[in-house]
Amino acid sequence: MEQVLKRIFFPAASRVQAVLPARTAVRRRRGAALLPYLLIAPALALLFVFVLYPIGYMVYLSFFDWNMIKPKEFVGLQNFVTMFHDPEFFQVLGNTFQYTVWTLVFGMGLALAAACFLKKDTRINRLLQSAIFLPYVMPLVSVAFIWVWLMDADYGLLNWLLGLVGLPGIRWLQDSAVAMYSLILVSVWKCVGYNTLIILSAMQGVPGYLYEAARLDKAGPAKTFFKITLPMISPSLFFLTLMNLIACFKMFETVNIMTAGGPANATSTLVYSLYQYGFKFYKLGYASAEGVVLMVIIGACTLVYFGALGKRVHYR
């Protein structure tokens, strides 16, 4: 992972470092050997207490039945058994999956298209770029509010526009078949600008002589894109997809504000369900079990992602 990150953010540096020794060996006095540990201690202590320990405690809690009032009762794997027999859990899992896949596909796909569209550095393109970046700098809470109002079934702008072209209004957030797609729409609207920005800056890093060579070989625009642009920006795409994936898994704000998981659990995601079981129903053991499942999913995704795709990414 270190290598991947390094090559994405510091492509030039990793090449230079291959030639120059990164650090000079310095003779140290004995006491100085402790210094690096002292320097990293505050950061590591915080990460330990607020990331590592909570994970351990979560796994521990998942074997217990506890509602914060009565003493903890050890139930073994009962929480997991209940969970895997609960159709609601699978609905939540499916929702999370649905949300993640579509947000990724549209968020990355549209960003890629927008980046190609805005590649030339002209005044109008710069305006468009800041326009699509605008939602990214707004707090998610505000974004959720705007869209709740735009998607209002009776007075919303979207349904009014649909009415103009003679289509029936959609109950964006109340219809269980539509609600999840409404949330996906909002997420894509919010994240596409950032993705475009990263992809654009990656595209600008592709050396011009490669395009020159492609032109001399009479490669068409499609071929140039797939054979040169895409491989050259693949490290950025790789990283961006992973970050988007994690962002999808942790999405909470839009669900909580726009739909509160409803209608009929149609928009409840794993994180939202975890929050509900923990803070609303006080089933801490069950909530922790859901957390463990989410953690395993994230871990598996990261491993598979680095294992399967990481090798195919083209690094200069």
Place this chain on the structure above:
Amino acid sequence: MKRTVCRTARSAVSILMLLVFFVPVYWMLLTAVKTMGQCYQTPPAFWVSNPAWDNFTRAFEAIPFRNMLKNSLIVTAGTLLCQCVTVIPAAYAFARMRFRGEKLLFGAVLATMMIPAQLIFLPVFLLFSQAGLINSYISLIIPHGTSAFAIFMLRQTFRQVPDELLEAARLDKAGQWKIITRIMLPLARPTLLTLCLLTLVTTWSDYFWPFVMTTNNDVRTLSVGVSMLRIVDGGVDYPLPFLWNRWSGRCTG
């Protein structure tokens, strides 16, 4: 012929993009100054001639605005300060020093980037409630007091500082402290600025953490306050949230 078609299509796409991204924002600003009646009007009004500025006063009164603004400022500044104190030394050690377990520890730091706060808030909440620290600034600031991403970015920047400079500093008998403050930090200024800005924006607009770590309004931040406007009004009084959005949107932008 083909060129004109191309250009028309291009313009059409450009205009569509502008509309899709500007109209919702414009709609938010507009709704902020609409009266109730204007909000529920069909066809919707695209312009209001006499803006209802008193929406702002009403929103400021609906939630403890002053207190929440203060909380947002304290939490953002505290998080920023705490991250500086933890990230800079750690990045320096990982970049310029060699010690046992360096690789393993750095790998562990990077791995924590994959764990979102939304996954572990429950144990952290229990931890703080055992310590009696729920509804305190500590519970909002300290858990975000360091950043794996920032450590990584700063470490890479520190590594790019030429060795000759450090060599010269050592010949002048500069201590580690002097090397960090006089050489490393000034040279890493662009990265530092970017990281600070990133922390500032994420902390200011963060909703989830203050939402789950508080049970009353004492230390709640503005983003939670904004969401409360809707809950307080039962989702009926829409103009209020809108104005709020505008306000917080401007502050984070």
